[in-house]
Every structure is written in C-alpha cells, then in structure tokens.
Amino acid sequence: MKTRKKFLLLTGLIILAMLLVACGGQTTEEPTATPVPAEQPAEEPEAEEPAAEEPAEEPMEEPTEEPTEEPTAEPTAEPEEEALGEPLKIGVMTDLSGALLLFGQEMLNGLELGFEYATNGTMVAGGRPIELIVRDDSSDVEAGTAAARELIESEGVEILVGNTSSAVALQVQQIADENGVLYFPAPAASPDITGSNWNPHTFRVCRNAAQDGLTMAAWSLENVGQNYVILAEDYAFGQATAAGFQAAFGALGANFLTEQPIFAASDTTDFTPFIQQILDLQPDGVILVWASNTSGVVLYEQLTSQGVIGNIPIITGFSSNDLVALLDPGNIGAIGLIVYHYTLPDTEINDWLVEHHNEKYGENPDLFSECGFATAQAIVAALEATGGDTSPEAMTPVLEGMSFDGPKGTYTIRAEDHQALAPLYIVRLVSVDDPDQRYFELVEEVSGEASAPPCTAPNCN
Structure with a gap:
C-alpha cells in the first residue's frame, strides 16, 4: 500500500523607495541673546563715573568671548564628522507590472527596509549616501537587459540588484560582467545563475531552487x-529547477515515470492534456515547478477540479500569502517547503522586519521580503568594509565567505560559487483564512548547510 500524504506548495520567486535623513543644528539663538548686557552699563556711567568702570569691563569682555566660542565650535565640528563621499547609485530591476509582479514588489519592499536597517536609517554606507534607482523589468528579457544597460551607461550605477525572472537574470549577469559591475540577483532562483552561467561579478544572497529540491x-x-x-x-x-529536482530526487533513489519533465508554457490556460497524462501515469507524487501568478492560479484550479489534488500529493513550495489564501480549504494539513514566512524565524532581525514592514506598508512581510532585506544587509556590510569602494577588486574578497545575521538567522556566502546558504522551512498548512496570515505550523527548520546545493560553477573543485 502506498503512503499518500498531501503535499502542496507553490514555488516562489520579489525593490524600493529611498529614505533620506537630514541632520543639522540651530546655532544662531545664543549669539543674539548674550550681547544684551552691554546696554545696561551704558546708562550707569552717566549717573556716576565710578560705577561706569566696572560694568565697562564685564559686559565688554564676557559677551564677546562666549558667543564667538560656542557658535564656531559646534557648527564647524558636525560637518567634519558628517562629511560624506560621493553618492553611490545602486540600480534595482524588478517586476512591477508583469507576471511576477507579486514577487517583484515583495523583494523591493524588503530591499528598502534592509538598507534602512543596515544603515541605521541614514542610507549611508562606507561614508557614501546610497541612491536607489528602480526600473521595472516586467520579467521580460528585452526590457530587463535594456534597463541594465541604461542603468550602467546612462545613470552610472556602481552595483546592480534584482530581477524576478531567471530568464532575465541570466542575461543581466552577463551585462554586469562585461561592465565590471557587481550584480546581486534577487529573487531569481535558477541554479544556473550561480552554476553553469556563473561569473565572478555575481553574488546571490537569496536561495536557489536546487536548495528547494534537496x-x-x-x-x-x-x-x-x-x-x-x-x-x-x-x-x-x-527548466533549471525541474532539472535540480530530478537530480536531487534521483540521487536519493526516486523513480521518474517520464524520461523528461512535462513542460507547459507560462501562458497556458487549459492544462487538461498535461493533467490527463499525470492521471494516466498514477505517480506517488507530482513535483510541481510553477512561478507565474496568473496561470498558476488557473493550474491549481484545474488540478483540483480534474482530480489530481486530493488524490495525488503535490510536492512543491508554498508561495506568497495572497496565493496561499486562494488555496482550497481541503488542502489544510498538506506539508511542504517554504522559503520564508514571517511567523517562522525566531530572530530579533526578523522581529524588526515584521514590525517595520507593517508600519511602512500596512501588511506582513512576504515570501521574498527576506531575500531583498538580506541582500541589502550584505551590500552594506561589504561597503563598510571597503570604505565605499565598489570595485570588484575591493568588494569580492569581502563578500566571498562573508557570514552575517539576517532575518532567517545566519547567512554564509560560499566563496566558490557566490551562493549564500541560509535556513529553509518544511511546514504544515493549518489555515487559509487566518486574519493575521498565520497559515503554517513549523515541521522542521533545515539549516543552510543541510540544504546546501552542489557547487556547479566552473571554478568549483
């Protein structure tokens, strides 16, 4: 008898409004108030000459000493301490209008808060004010590559961050490499970004899909x-994620009933032929790899109505809060993986993220908020170490092997392929309508080391 357990989870793939902080001091009040005593002695000398000598000394000396010392000391000291270097432009590309809009906005919100947290609200790192320049790539390769070139060539950005679509990210990382600019893909999750397509200018703080599979x-x-x-x-x-799942499951002895995965186009509206093939094969489980929001909802509706969900376990990843809320209540009890949910990490940094995300955006942080947040933390930490020098020669030695505390706990960037390792979560779905979006119960937290993907970059040993 085959054991059948419900498994459900949507695979997920999400940048920013800049915060400005100005500081200054008031130094004009004291100098205008202190000279007043000089008027009082002017009347006394006319009435009585002896009395005129003493006031003439005190009002003339003390008022002139104090106003000249205090106003010149304080105002000139602060600008020297606050003296800043040249503004640092960081180019951010994310989906704000396309099929992955939900994920793109999540990452953008998290990135903004990450810079705020890591710079203590100043938006200054390594002595340089940070300016974020955001572009909508709409998860389109042509739009994304055009945005990357425009940000580098016209805007003069020194660092690139973002891209929700892996197809876009794989092209953008080549542009960054050609121009000698560091690139932090977020939340694009194809293993190839830090694998077969790796280059030394790419650093990924977010997870990759091979970690999900393992x-x-x-x-x-x-x-x-x-x-x-x-x-x-x-x-x-x-394609890359399916290959990762196939490799991970196959390495542990799983049997696949088709030689190649079943692929469906992103804009599919009728999944019946694909679903019928699954029903005919009667597998123990269906590994589902889907990211597009709109067609993903259609897919789940048809998997349910045509009898897959409820009879064959779906193995994939739980997705963003808005998408979890669309799941049928019949899926309660399902177990699967999630990259991040605001209720899972027990860290002070996650508490800060949850509190400030609600204050700023009026909602809980979501699936890829943590990805953007941690990426900003890594960038700021590197800038502080290099004194604001963004050259690959300065930044790379700092980022390779970097370890820091973020929302999910400890993050470590592998030196060999520049892929960060951080915890992932296996959870049980307990609700789809909780008013506070407390949808999950933690089953197991899997450490970054335990979920580490194989190193497949060209320079891996």
Missing part, C-alpha cells in the same frame, strides 16, 4: 513514495 527530496522519499512525475513551467526557471 530539502524536499529527503522528506518526500520518506513520507510519500518512490515514483514521481515533474510538471514544470517551460522557461529558464522552470
């Missing part, structure tokens, strides 16, 4: 069964 493979083989089918979105992220 984390879920061990759990699934123990709790679901041995026979699987992969249904994946037919573009760079879906």
Whole structure:
C-alpha cells in the first residue's frame, strides 16, 4: 500500500523607495541673546563715573568671548564628522507590472527596509549616501537587459540588484560582467545563475531552487513514495529547477515515470492534456515547478477540479500569502517547503522586519521580503568594509565567505560559487483564512548547510 500524504506548495520567486535623513543644528539663538548686557552699563556711567568702570569691563569682555566660542565650535565640528563621499547609485530591476509582479514588489519592499536597517536609517554606507534607482523589468528579457544597460551607461550605477525572472537574470549577469559591475540577483532562483552561467561579478544572497529540491527530496522519499512525475513551467526557471529536482530526487533513489519533465508554457490556460497524462501515469507524487501568478492560479484550479489534488500529493513550495489564501480549504494539513514566512524565524532581525514592514506598508512581510532585506544587509556590510569602494577588486574578497545575521538567522556566502546558504522551512498548512496570515505550523527548520546545493560553477573543485 502506498503512503499518500498531501503535499502542496507553490514555488516562489520579489525593490524600493529611498529614505533620506537630514541632520543639522540651530546655532544662531545664543549669539543674539548674550550681547544684551552691554546696554545696561551704558546708562550707569552717566549717573556716576565710578560705577561706569566696572560694568565697562564685564559686559565688554564676557559677551564677546562666549558667543564667538560656542557658535564656531559646534557648527564647524558636525560637518567634519558628517562629511560624506560621493553618492553611490545602486540600480534595482524588478517586476512591477508583469507576471511576477507579486514577487517583484515583495523583494523591493524588503530591499528598502534592509538598507534602512543596515544603515541605521541614514542610507549611508562606507561614508557614501546610497541612491536607489528602480526600473521595472516586467520579467521580460528585452526590457530587463535594456534597463541594465541604461542603468550602467546612462545613470552610472556602481552595483546592480534584482530581477524576478531567471530568464532575465541570466542575461543581466552577463551585462554586469562585461561592465565590471557587481550584480546581486534577487529573487531569481535558477541554479544556473550561480552554476553553469556563473561569473565572478555575481553574488546571490537569496536561495536557489536546487536548495528547494534537496530539502524536499529527503522528506518526500520518506513520507510519500518512490515514483514521481515533474510538471514544470517551460522557461529558464522552470527548466533549471525541474532539472535540480530530478537530480536531487534521483540521487536519493526516486523513480521518474517520464524520461523528461512535462513542460507547459507560462501562458497556458487549459492544462487538461498535461493533467490527463499525470492521471494516466498514477505517480506517488507530482513535483510541481510553477512561478507565474496568473496561470498558476488557473493550474491549481484545474488540478483540483480534474482530480489530481486530493488524490495525488503535490510536492512543491508554498508561495506568497495572497496565493496561499486562494488555496482550497481541503488542502489544510498538506506539508511542504517554504522559503520564508514571517511567523517562522525566531530572530530579533526578523522581529524588526515584521514590525517595520507593517508600519511602512500596512501588511506582513512576504515570501521574498527576506531575500531583498538580506541582500541589502550584505551590500552594506561589504561597503563598510571597503570604505565605499565598489570595485570588484575591493568588494569580492569581502563578500566571498562573508557570514552575517539576517532575518532567517545566519547567512554564509560560499566563496566558490557566490551562493549564500541560509535556513529553509518544511511546514504544515493549518489555515487559509487566518486574519493575521498565520497559515503554517513549523515541521522542521533545515539549516543552510543541510540544504546546501552542489557547487556547479566552473571554478568549483
């Protein structure tokens, strides 16, 4: 008898408004008030000459000493301490209008708060004021590459961050490499970004999809069964992630019922042929790799109405809060993986993120808020170490092997492929309508080391 357990989770892939802080002091009040005593002695000398000598000394000396010392000492000291270097422009590309809009906005909000947290609200790092220049890439390769070139060539940005779509990120990282600019993809998750397509100018603080596969493979083989089918979105992220899942599950002894994953286009509206193929094969579980929000909702509706969900476990990742709320209540009890949910990490930094995200945006941080936040932390830490020098020669030695505390705990950037390792979570769905979006119960926190993907960059040993 095959053990069947409900497994559900949407795979997820999300930048910013700048904060300005001005400081200054008032120094004109004391000098205008202190000279007043000089008028009083002017009347006394006319009435009585002896009395005129003493007042003439005190009012004339003391008022002139105090006003000249205090106003010149304080105003000139502060500008020297606050003297800043040349403004640092950071280019941010994210989806603000396309199929991955939800994820793009999550990352952008988190990035903004990450810079605020890491700079203590000053938006200054390494002695340089940070200016974030945001562009909408709409998850379109042509728009994304044009934005990257414009940010570098016209705006003069010294660092690039972002891209929600892996297809866009894979092209942007080449542009950054050609121009000698460091690039931090976020939240694009294709393993190829820090794998076969790796270059020395790319650093990823967010997780990659191979980490998802490794984390879920061990759990699934123990709790679901041995026979699987992969249904994946037919573009760079879906292809690379499906390959990662296939490798991770296969390494642990899983059997795949099709030689290649079943791929469907991102704009598919009728999934019936793909669903029928799954029903005919009757696998122990379906590994689902899908990121596009709109077609993803349609896919889940059809998987439910055509009898897959409820009969065959779906193995994938839980997604953003808005998408979890769309799930059928019949999925309660399902177990799967999630990259981040605001209720899971027990850290002071996550508490800060939750509090300030609610204050600024009126809602809880979401799936990729943590990704943007931690990316900003890493950039600021590197800038502080280099004194604001953004050259790859200065930044790379600092970033390689960097370890820091972020929302999920400890993050460590591997020197070999520039991929960060951080915890992931296996959770049980307990609600789809909780008013505070407390949808999950933690089953297991998997450490960054335990979920570390294989190093496949060209310079890996």
